[in-house]
Amino acid sequence: MGRSQQTFNKKENEKKKQKKKLEKQKKKEARQATSDKGKSFDDMIAYTDEFGNIVSTPPDPSEKEEVKVEDIQYGVPKQEKLDDTDLIRNGVITFFNDAKGFGFIQDDKTGESIFVHINNASGPITKGNKVTFEVEQGPRGYNAVNVNLSA
Secondary structure, eight states, X not given: OOOOSOOHHHHHHHXXXXXXXXXXXXXXXXXXXXXXTTOOHHHHOOEEOTTSOEESSOOOGGGOOOOOGGGOOOSSOOOXXXXXXXXXXXXXXXEEETTTTEEEEEETTTOOEEEEEGGGBSSOOOTTXXXXXXXXXXXXXXXXXXXXXXX
């Protein structure tokens, strides 16, 4: 009689494979036993309340609010076109970078921040100066032009 062709190491590897196969089969059976596939449609539905939280109860129809599609705003609101009478404005320089030659003016009337470049100023300007200026539409918003120091 001849010796077995399988070595001890091969037998051990085969036992490990069989063990893993049995464990995998047991896990599969356990998953099938606790599966959610048998749930009804009503058990799977989730609702959101007015605060965006997920709840299991449907919302009350009497608390429903009607919203007009025209009233919904998304993104940054469009800036309104300027009138010719509002072109000359007063403001204060809130920031100015001498090295780069630009800054921002806070408009006294609207409180918005308007970009200003040194090329659009009649003289040297610094932070805190009170100025009069005109506004024109630029590629990224309003720009101050004809900037003059006011008394």
